[in-house]
Amino acid sequence: MPYAGHLRGIIGVVSNTAQQIEHAIAGSGRRLTGPRRTLAEALLTLGDHFAAEELLQAAPGVGRATVFRTLRMLQESGLVCQVVMDDGHTVYRLGSEEHHHHVICSECGAVADIASTRLEKALGAIAVETGYEVDAHRLELYGRCPDCRAARASAK
Ligand SMILES: [Zn+2]
Ligand SMILES: [Zn+2]
Ligand SMILES: [Zn+2]
Numbered sequence: 001m002p003y004a005g006h007l008r009g010i011i012g013v014v015s016n017t018a019q020q021i022e023h024a025i026a027g028s029g030r031r032l033t034g035p036r037r038t039l040a041e042a043l044l045t046l047g048d049h050f051a052a053e054e055l056l057q058a059a060p061g062v063g064r065a066t067v068f069r070t071l072r073m074l075q076e077s078g079l080v081c082q083v084v085m086d087d088g089h090t091v092y093r094l095g096s097e098e099h100h101h102h103v104i105c106s107e108c109g110a111v112a113d114i115a116s117t118r119l120e121k122a123l124g125a126i127a128v129e130t131g132y133e134v135d136a137h138r139l140e141l142y143g144r145c146p147d148c149r150a151a152r153a154s155a156k
Helices: 002-006 018-026 034-045 052-058 064-076 117-130 146-155
Strands: 080-084 090-094 101-105 111-114 140-143
Touching (some): 018 034, 018 064, 034 052, 064 080, 080 101
Parallel strands (some): 101 140
Antiparallel strands (some): 080 090
16 A cells, blocks of 8 residues: 555644643633633534634634634644645644644545654755745645545546
């Protein structure tokens, strides 16, 4: 199975516990009440990845500004990351705090996390070559996931 070889270096991302999310949303030492609780619970029901609008719908009674502020805050704390889908629209995903990238299925939309020290080293070298002081980078891979590949193969 050649696919596995390409994805060596994948990290088994530990999905965030409800507790971590709630803790981050509540702020340390504070109790989670009202809209914040609704948001935390909604976040955990949304699955693999979700659009901001979906979170809005899943958290009835929570204002738009609160939803977006919370998403930004969770991104900053590394509990949520942004994924750019192949049509350019951005979705959110519960993430690991470890630096990683995403591989996205163009057919079914499945997203997996990837992390590779070799890749990061190469990107660091490129930064040096450009003479830029690089603060951040974005990289997503697009293609077909193993399930979609298998479905294709058996359809032939
Ligand atoms: Zn991620
Ligand atoms: Zn797929
Ligand atoms: Zn990277």
